[in-house]
Amino acid sequence: MERVKSLRVDGQRNRERIVAAASELVARDGAQASLEEIARRAGVGSATLHRHFPTRQALLEVVFRDGVAQLCAMASAQPGRNPAAELAAWLEEVTVYTATHRGLAAALLAGPEGLSPEELCCTDMLLEVLTGLVARASSAGAIHAGATAEDLLRLANAIAVANEQDAPTARRVLRLALLGIRP
Amino acid sequence: MERVKSLRVDGQRNRERIVAAASELVARDGAQASLEEIARRAGVGSATLHRHFPTRQALLEVVFRDGVAQLCAMASAQPGRNPAAELAAWLEEVTVYTATHRGLAAALLAGPEGLSPEELCCTDMLLEVLTGLVARASSAGAIHAGATAEDLLRLANAIAVANEQDAPTARRVLRLALLGIRP
DNA sequence: ACCTGAACACCGTTCAAGT
DNA sequence: ACCTGAACACCGTTCAAGT
Numbered sequence: 001m002e003r004v005k006s007l008r009v010d011g012q013r014n015r016e017r018i019v020a021a022a023s024e025l026v027a028r029d030g031a032q033a034s035l036e037e038i039a040r041r042a043g044v045g046s047a048t049l050h051r052h053f054p055t056r057q058a059l060l061e062v063v064f065r066d067g068v069a070q071l072c073a074m075a076s077a078q079p080g081r082n083p084a085a086e087l088a089a090w091l092e093e094v095t096v097y098t099a100t101h102r103g104l105a106a107a108l109l110a111g112p113e114g115l116s117p118e119e120l121c122c123t124d125m126l127l128e129v130l131t132g133l134v135a136r137a138s139s140a141g142a143i144h145a146g147a148t149a150e151d152l153l154r155l156a157n158a159i160a161v162a163n164e165q166d167a168p169t170a171r172r173v174l175r176l177a178l179l180g181i182r183p
Numbered sequence: 184m185e186r187v188k189s190l191r192v193d194g195q196r197n198r199e200r201i202v203a204a205a206s207e208l209v210a211r212d213g214a215q216a217s218l219e220e221i222a223r224r225a226g227v228g229s230a231t232l233h234r235h236f237p238t239r240q241a242l243l244e245v246v247f248r249d250g251v252a253q254l255c256a257m258a259s260a261q262p263g264r265n266p267a268a269e270l271a272a273w274l275e276e277v278t279v280y281t282a283t284h285r286g287l288a289a290a291l292l293a294g295p296e297g298l299s300p301e302e303l304c305c306t307d308m309l310l311e312v313l314t315g316l317v318a319r320a321s322s323a324g325a326i327h328a329g330a331t332a333e334d335l336l337r338l339a340n341a342i343a344v345a346n347e348q349d350a351p352t353a354r355r356v357l358r359l360a361l362l363g364i365r366p
Numbered sequence: 367a368c369c370t371g372a373a374c375a376c377c378g379t380t381c382a383a384g385t
Numbered sequence: 386a387c388c389t390g391a392a393c394a395c396c397g398t399t400c401a402a403g404t
Contacts (some may be wrong), residue, residue, distance in 0.1 A: 011387060036377065045389045109345055143364040154345065155356050162292055162341030173334050180363025181326040194368060219396065228370045
């Protein structure tokens with residue numbers, strides 16, 4: 001959980017409470033969780049929530065940032081075997097994680113609107129890792145040229161958002177998509 | 184536009200007006216279009232809308248039924264060339280159509296809850312066609328066994344819902360998914 | 367049988383007033 | 386600087402009263 005130095009102590013504490021309350025309620029209700037209820041549970045006025053997070057997406061980005069960072073760290077920690085298999089395995093982990101954590105896929109699709117520009121958004125973190133994996137696999141001739149990092153992330157996000165709360169299906173459909181339909 | 188014989192003439196007319204208003208507003212605002220506003224534009228009370236369509240999904244199903252039926256008709260009208268290419272081409276058309284018509288992908292993912300059971304829902308119409316195409320391609324050995332009609336529709340819907348209003352991207356990502364990542 | 371309008375319990379956003 | 390509570394303009398759902 002990061003600090004925002006420029007805030008007064010009470011502002012700092014409110015911000016942390018809002019993020020904690022949002023984490024609980026987004027996990028329960030998904031990306032559409034009531035902002036009113038989040039403010040209520042955090043013990044702040046609704047106007048305070050809006051000052052700290054000008055848009056719903058800005059709040060969601062902060063809620064999910066730590067988890068996504070962990071996911072990104074897992075990629076580099078993997079052994080360097082077949083680069084196409086490595087790419088596929090990490091994309092599968094991302095898809096399962098995203099399908100499992102309610103609201104995350106929707107947040108990734110909606111983009112980081114309203115996030116303060118110096119902060120790295122979740123999509124950018126994922127894209128950075130994925131670009132590296134795609135480059136390695138590509139220069140090893142292990143994937144074809146049409147498979148870009150951007151489209152692969154779009155594909156994974158699409159499958160996750162359509163299969164929120166159903167990780168086995170999300171994983172199976174992603175595998176199908178990475179494999180294609182030819183025999 | 185189908186008739187519902189069991190309705191009084193005024194009920195019949197109200198139902199048609201509701202569907203017409205819903206078509207306009209869903210095209211403009213997507214699947215989350217305000218039911219209140221739909222009722223207002225149709226010139227009926229909101230309670231009347233709820234009586235005719237107990238859930239939002241039931242209304243969406245009726246709004247999109249004709250278009251989906253046309254899509255299904257196009258499949259059988261195609262020449263019988265390479266069965267895998269035929270399957271891919273139709274799935275691409277479905278994806279582009281779904282990505283282009285706001286609210287349709289969300290309606291397909293949400294399912295037909297609240298629709299009167301004797302009516303065929305959009306998903307069932309699409310699955311029937313797709314099952315035929317998959318069977319033909321499969322028995323010709325043109326696709327692998329893991330590619331089921333259900334998962335392929337899930338895949339197409341996922342890509343469409345994540346790329347609503349961006350048909351070129353939806354088409355490109357679907358092609359990537361049908362091709363896979365291998366060189 | 368079917369419709370209407372009002373009632374109920376919610377929303378998100380903004381703004382004046384406070385400390 | 387930051388917070389609060391109230392105000393505003395919306396929602397979806399349900400129900401008593403009408404024709």
